[in-house]
Amino acid sequence: MSTPTLASANMSFFQKIIFGDHAGSEAGAWSDGLFMMITWFSIVCFVILMGLMVFWVIKYRRRPGVPAQPSPNHNIHLEILWTVVPSASMLVMFVLGVRGYAMKMVAPDAAMELKVDAWKWAWKVTYPNGAISPEVKFLSFKNNMAALEAGSTEPWMETKGLEYPVFYVPENTAVSLRMNSQDVIHSFWIPEFRTKMDVIPNRYTGYAFHTPKLRDSDMVLDTSSMMQIPGRDMWIFCAEYCGDEHSRMAATLRIVPQKTYDAKIKEWGTPKDPIVLGKSLFNTMCKICHSADGTPSTGPTWASGNGFGFGYEAALANGSSAMRDDNYIRESILDPNAKIVTGYVPSMPSFQGQLNEDEIHGLIMYMQSLSDRNPNAGQTGKENQQADDSAGSDG
Amino acid sequence: MASSDHTHHDGESYFDGPPGILAKVWQWMSTVDHKKIGVMYLVAVLFMFFLGGVSALAVRYELLDPVRTVETINEAGEIIQYTSGQRLAGLTNIMGAQNANEVYNRIFTLHGAIMVFMFIIPSIPASLGNFFLPIMLGAKDVAFPRLNLLSWYIYVIGCLFGVFSILLGGVDTGWTFYTPYSTTTDADHWRVILMILAAFILGFSSILTGMNFVVTVHKLRAPGMGWFDMPLFIWGIYATAVIQVLATPVIGITLLLLVFERVMNIGIFDPSMGGDPVLYQHFFWFYSHPVVYVMILPGMGIISEIIAVHSRKHIFGYRAIAFSSLGIAGVSFLVWGHHIFTAMGELAAVLFSGLTFLVAIPTAIKVFNWIATLYKGSIALNTPMLYALIFLFTFSIGGLTGLPLATLATDLHLHDTYYVVAHFHYTMMGGTVMAFMGGLHHWWPKMFGKMYSEKGAMTGTILVFIGFNLTFFTQFFLGTQGMPRRYANYVDEFQTLHIISSAGSLVLLLGFLVHLGTFIVSLIAGDKAPPNPWGGLTLEWETESPPIEHNFHHEPVVTHGPYDYETTVPPHWDPKDFPLPKNPSSH
Numbered sequence: 001m002s003t004p005t006l007a008s009a010n011m012s013f014f015q016k017i018i019f020g021d022h023a024g025s026e027a028g029a030w031s032d033g034l035f036m037m038i039t040w041f042s043i044v045c046f047v048i049l050m051g052l053m054v055f056w057v058i059k060y061r062r063r064p065g066v067p068a069q070p071s072p073n074h075n076i077h078l079e080i081l082w083t084v085v086p087s088a089s090m091l092v093m094f095v096l097g098v099r100g101y102a103m104k105m106v107a108p109d110a111a112m113e114l115k116v117d118a119w120k121w122a123w124k125v126t127y128p129n130g131a132i133s134p135e136v137k138f139l140s141f142k143n144n145m146a147a148l149e150a151g152s153t154e155p156w157m158e159t160k161g162l163e164y165p166v167f168y169v170p171e172n173t174a175v176s177l178r179m180n181s182q183d184v185i186h187s188f189w190i191p192e193f194r195t196k197m198d199v200i201p202n203r204y205t206g207y208a209f210h211t212p213k214l215r216d217s218d219m220v221l222d223t224s225s226m227m228q229i230p231g232r233d234m235w236i237f238c239a240e241y242c243g244d245e246h247s248r249m250a251a252t253l254r255i256v257p258q259k260t261y262d263a264k265i266k267e268w269g270t271p272k273d274p275i276v277l278g279k280s281l282f283n284t285m286c287k288i289c290h291s292a293d294g295t296p297s298t299g300p301t302w303a304s305g306n307g308f309g310f311g312y313e314a315a316l317a318n319g320s321s322a323m324r325d326d327n328y329i330r331e332s333i334l335d336p337n338a339k340i341v342t343g344y345v346p347s348m349p350s351f352q353g354q355l356n357e358d359e360i361h362g363l364i365m366y367m368q369s370l371s372d373r374n375p376n377a378g379q380t381g382k383e384n385q386q387a388d389d390s391a392g393s394d395g
Numbered sequence: 396m397a398s399s400d401h402t403h404h405d406g407e408s409y410f411d412g413p414p415g416i417l418a419k420v421w422q423w424m425s426t427v428d429h430k431k432i433g434v435m436y437l438v439a440v441l442f443m444f445f446l447g448g449v450s451a452l453a454v455r456y457e458l459l460d461p462v463r464t465v466e467t468i469n470e471a472g473e474i475i476q477y478t479s480g481q482r483l484a485g486l487t488n489i490m491g492a493q494n495a496n497e498v499y500n501r502i503f504t505l506h507g508a509i510m511v512f513m514f515i516i517p518s519i520p521a522s523l524g525n526f527f528l529p530i531m532l533g534a535k536d537v538a539f540p541r542l543n544l545l546s547w548y549i550y551v552i553g554c555l556f557g558v559f560s561i562l563l564g565g566v567d568t569g570w571t572f573y574t575p576y577s578t579t580t581d582a583d584h585w586r587v588i589l590m591i592l593a594a595f596i597l598g599f600s601s602i603l604t605g606m607n608f609v610v611t612v613h614k615l616r617a618p619g620m621g622w623f624d625m626p627l628f629i630w631g632i633y634a635t636a637v638i639q640v641l642a643t644p645v646i647g648i649t650l651l652l653l654v655f656e657r658v659m660n661i662g663i664f665d666p667s668m669g670g671d672p673v674l675y676q677h678f679f680w681f682y683s684h685p686v687v688y689v690m691i692l693p694g695m696g697i698i699s700e701i702i703a704v705h706s707r708k709h710i711f712g713y714r715a716i717a718f719s720s721l722g723i724a725g726v727s728f729l730v731w732g733h734h735i736f737t738a739m740g741e742l743a744a745v746l747f748s749g750l751t752f753l754v755a756i757p758t759a760i761k762v763f764n765w766i767a768t769l770y771k772g773s774i775a776l777n778t779p780m781l782y783a784l785i786f787l788f789t790f791s792i793g794g795l796t797g798l799p800l801a802t803l804a805t806d807l808h809l810h811d812t813y814y815v816v817a818h819f820h821y822t823m824m825g826g827t828v829m830a831f832m833g834g835l836h837h838w839w840p841k842m843f844g845k846m847y848s849e850k851g852a853m854t855g856t857i858l859v860f861i862g863f864n865l866t867f868f869t870q871f872f873l874g875t876q877g878m879p880r881r882y883a884n885y886v887d888e889f890q891t892l893h894i895i896s897s898a899g900s901l902v903l904l905l906g907f908l909v910h911l912g913t914f915i916v917s918l919i920a921g922d923k924a925p926p927n928p929w930g931g932l933t934l935e936w937e938t939e940s941p942p943i944e945h946n947f948h949h950e951p952v953v954t955h956g957p958y959d960y961e962t963t964v965p966p967h968w969d970p971k972d973f974p975l976p977k978n979p980s981s982h
Binding site: 017018019020028030031034035038039041042045046049050052053056057060061062063065066067068069070071073074078079082083086087090091093094096097098099100101103104105183184185187189191192194195196197198200201202203205207235237238239240241242243244245246247248298345346 | 500567581582667672706737748756767787788792872884885958971976
């Protein structure tokens with residue numbers, strides 16, 4: 001990546017007001033510099049225009065009996081001047097804009113490739129070794145910890161908010177994204193890298209960024225060990241309107257040292273207890289619409305009781321009912337609109353091809369662990385021919 | 396007069412009707428008089444502005460605080476969780492929505508759809524344009540008066556479809572109806588189709604009005620009025636009408652395809668049926684970008700009139716302004732791609748970025764010309780002029796903040812954020828609405844024959860200016876700092892700016908209420924307006940206030956340019972009141 005020429009190492013006070021904080025990447029800092037350049041150009045133009053306007057309005061205000069003074073009503077030299085100067089300025093902006101665009105879009109050859117999948121309303125990142133991150137983070141978890149450590153115990157009030165998945169990337173590394181949506185159009189925006197691209201069904205889009213080096217002060221809370229570790233968190237927002245929970249379709253990008261990253265994805269890549277796998281998938285992918293504790297949400301809860309949960313009959317919108325057994329769950333994941341529970345609308349996308357066999361099994365096992373019933377217990381000849389055999393082939 | 400119908404005589408104002416309320420209503424509902432139709436449009440359009448404004452206030456109300464889920468201990472010592480900040484949650488059941496966020500999504504969709512399709516597109520051309528285009532040309536009416544009435548009825552039917560869809564619960568597609576979301580959301584409900592049909596029907600009204608105006612300008616100019624003797628308001632309306640006729644059919648076809656896809660499951664845009672979702676965005680913006688200029692060009696025309704009349708100067712660079720209107724209309728067809736930089740290939744993005752800068756140049760030239768017109772003038776700082784100056788202020792901000800959006804590198808960050816929201820409100824509201832308000836105050840005495848209280852109007856104007864800037868200037872910073880558009884919930888650090896923005900929207904409301912009050916008082920108790928209160932030279936000032944049924948007693952013959960303030964004493968004025976300059980320039 002080329003050296004930044006416009007970005008200043010120290011942010012001006014004005015720039016801090018505009019962007020809040022430093023850009024997280026060189027390309028981002030470069031485009032901030034370009035933004036500041038355009039802004040200063042605009043401020044100068046604006047002050048000249050408004051200055052003249054106000055000055056003339058005051059100087060030539062109407063006085064009774066005093067006519068307007070004659071002046072030419074066009075001047076070809078002036079008009080050429082004020083056509084050429086803006087045109088030339090805009091040509092400069094255009095060229096610099098294309099250059100900055102290339103910096104944000106073009107990935108170096110050695111870039112680490114991440115697969116990004118989107119659906120209503122969650123993000124999934126698949127790492128080069130096939131692992132996905134099971135970690136989640138509360139909206140403002142760090143603040144709570146600080147408050148608790150400061151000894152604020154009684155009465156306490158904790159902002160919980162929603163949990164968002166945490167995606168890990170190593171520091172000082174080129175990363176390129178290959179993105180695809182399962183349903184409607186989303187947009188993967190990392191504000192600190194100053195770039196976004198739409199995530200479109202049936203098509204790959206993507207962009208690249210170079211993660212920054214960590215500063216000494218960059219520390220984050222690792223929720224799996226509850227320890228402060230070196231790292232830096234950045235927001236990921238969905239920027240293309242996608243429906244009810246659009247404004248909660250967020251995630252965290254966590255920049256960590258290479259060795260932390262390597263250890264994390266190695267751990268996630270190794271086979272684990274299906275219930276643990278299912279629970280982590282639930283936390284990162286399903287929780288935006290389904291609850292595990294009976295809380296009403298966009299989709300039916302997974303907790304058992306009140307006609308919900310594994311092993312309980314589901315009352316369907318078409319008037320019939322169905323037993324929530326393993327094949328029912330499998331069908332609901334791969335072909336969600338086949339059976340709609342009464343009181344809900346069809347809004348879940350299909351996860352056909354998104355989840356492999358082990359992951360579907362993990363989800364079923366986790367759901368089963370939440371219930372006191374098991375309709376599959378004691379069965380011998382299972383009617384699993386109704387499940388779609390082509391689905392979820394192990395990758 | 397060559398002709399006069401049986402109920403009207405020379406000298407009677409256009410709104411003197413037969414006695415009896417029913418007869419009056421029938422006379423208005425069946426009128427082919429462009430002035431009555433213009434007033435009917437004005438009433439309808441302002442009503443839609445009110446509806447759109449109410450939904451905007453609801454949006455600002457919801458955004459007063461982020462949604463927080465808090466865990467705490469209640470008095471009984473149990474740990475409880477509750478969610479605060481879902482201020483519109485009370486509407487969930489009324490609107491038949493699933494949750495509080497969906498209520499918010501429906502309300503911002505209503506705001507956008509109403510303001511764009513039902514308010515701002517018809518606002519100036521259909522109301523002030525209808526009223527003044529024939530008079531300023533010296534004509535008795537538009538070329539096709541019956542078609543003109545038909546387009547009003549089509550407009551009302553379109554609005555009814557929209558309102559009906561709202562009463563059934565509203566839609567949550569966003570005013571842009573992006574696929575595949577719009578083809579899949581609320582799949583079992585007809586309201587989405589109703590709303591799409593509303594936009595489809597409104598398109599016909601727009602096409603008919605545009606066609607009518609094009610023919611009127613070509614065929615019905617008064618004797619002596621060449622193309623370059625036309626007031627610049629006419630040039631603005633003319634360029635607008637050309638865009639309306641050429642671009643609107645595209646959105647009609649696109650929306651129809653959308654309906655086909657929803658109803659008959661024909662896969663045009665939905666990839667799960669083999670369609671291409673980005674194709675929809677190209678179709679949609681191929682219309683909706685030129686329409687941005689349908690919204691602003693008539694406003695620019697009004698500003699040209701106001702600045703010239705109230706500073707008593709020939710407009711600077713008349714031809715440059717006229718040609719830049721046509722230039723903008725032409726180039727506007729080539730820049731639609733800048734709405735979808737984040738969904739297109741690299742080459743297309745670079746091309747559209749370049750073309751977008753091209754459309755900025757004629758706009759900049761117009762601003763320079765308006766400011767240059769003030770030089771050595773005799774500037775009356777009344778309400779219309781104040782609105783014109785506010786327009787120059789806010790529209791310049793709107794234009795200049797568009798530069799980082801046309802620049803590819805910076806647009807990748809700013810696209811779909813509050814920065815974009817702020818930018819287009821500065822152009823649409825800071826541009827078109829300010830010009831509309833200025834034009835309304837400028838022509839109010841002519842339209843209704845009554846003067847308004849200058850004090851009341853000035854108070855309203857200043858409140859609108861303060862409220863507007865409080866509401867929208869803050870949103871630039873929200874956008875650059877990372878707040879996406881169309882978010883019902885947001886992260887805590889944006890709250891302060893959102894509160895300032897919401898407070899601004901209340902000031903804005905207050906300003907418009909003051910204006911409403913001023914206008915109502917004027918209608919009831921205003922002084923009778925003279926025929927030419929501002930000393931204007933365009934033809935509408937030669938006839939009475941309000942104009943007679945056929946506009947002029949005798950067909951006017953144009954002997955001077957619309958802005959020849961240096962050589963012509965305005966009609967109905969004594970030379971003492973508007974003295975001419977001693978040494979008129981040769982131009």
